[in-house]
Amino acid sequence: KAGVTQTPRYLIKTRGQQVTLSCSPISGHRSVSWYQQTPGQGLQFLFEYFSETQRNKGNFPGRFSGRQFSNSRSEMNVSTLELGDSALYLCASSLGVLNEQFFGPGTRLTVL
Amino acid sequence: DQQVKQNSPSLSVQEGRISILNCDYTNSMFDYFLWYKKYPAEGPTFLISISSIKDKNEDGRFTVFLNKSAKHLSLHIVPSQPGDSAVYFCAALQGGSEKLVFGKGTKLTVNP
Secondary structure: OOOOEEEOOEEEEOOOOOEEEEEEOOOOOOEEEEEEEEOOOEEEEEEEEEOOEEEEEOOOOOOEEEEEOOOOOEEEEEOOOOHHHOEEEEEEEEOOOHHHOEEOOOEEEEEO | OOOEEOOOOEEEEEOOOOEEEEEEEOOOOEEEEEEEEEOOOOOOEEEEEEEOOOOEEEEOOEEEEEEOOOOEEEEEEOOOOHHHOEEEEEEEEEOOOOOEEEOOOEEEEEEO
């Protein structure tokens, strides 16, 4: 069974731009969560989608948004990029129970 | 406000000895705890978990201990192996919430 895939793996943007990251969950998984990992803050929860609905949201500004499609694939968008948005963005999928999440390799975003 | 704290950013042990990674939490509503291991350029992988109704869970070389009164959990790796060198994240889940709260991680180095 294929694991969680994230595209692109690496991305370089400049301040003010917007970016869209993509996540394909494990087949059959309906829950997709997004996390931001930075050296200073560790792993921070962004939001979680289940069956195309956002079930929970972390403490991030409205510039961070996401969506989930009917095939459970999810996208995360960050608008008006700031230098501090440079981070590893991780996606995780599960059948619906968060104690059984499987993570993708992440997208490394660098904002210049 | 960091609800899950891993106060040691790094730990170095000799191969064959015990590795003890610590984690403290502040939210008494957390009722499920997990440990993830992360290698560079990969997403975190689930290692072991424990429910708040237990005080110990063992899986091979890995044992997690939970002290609810102290709001403290620890991961023991015995014997430690060089392949265990990775960043270890402690995470907590509150029943009814769909959001995992992670610590900042501890980088474990096992020296041959």
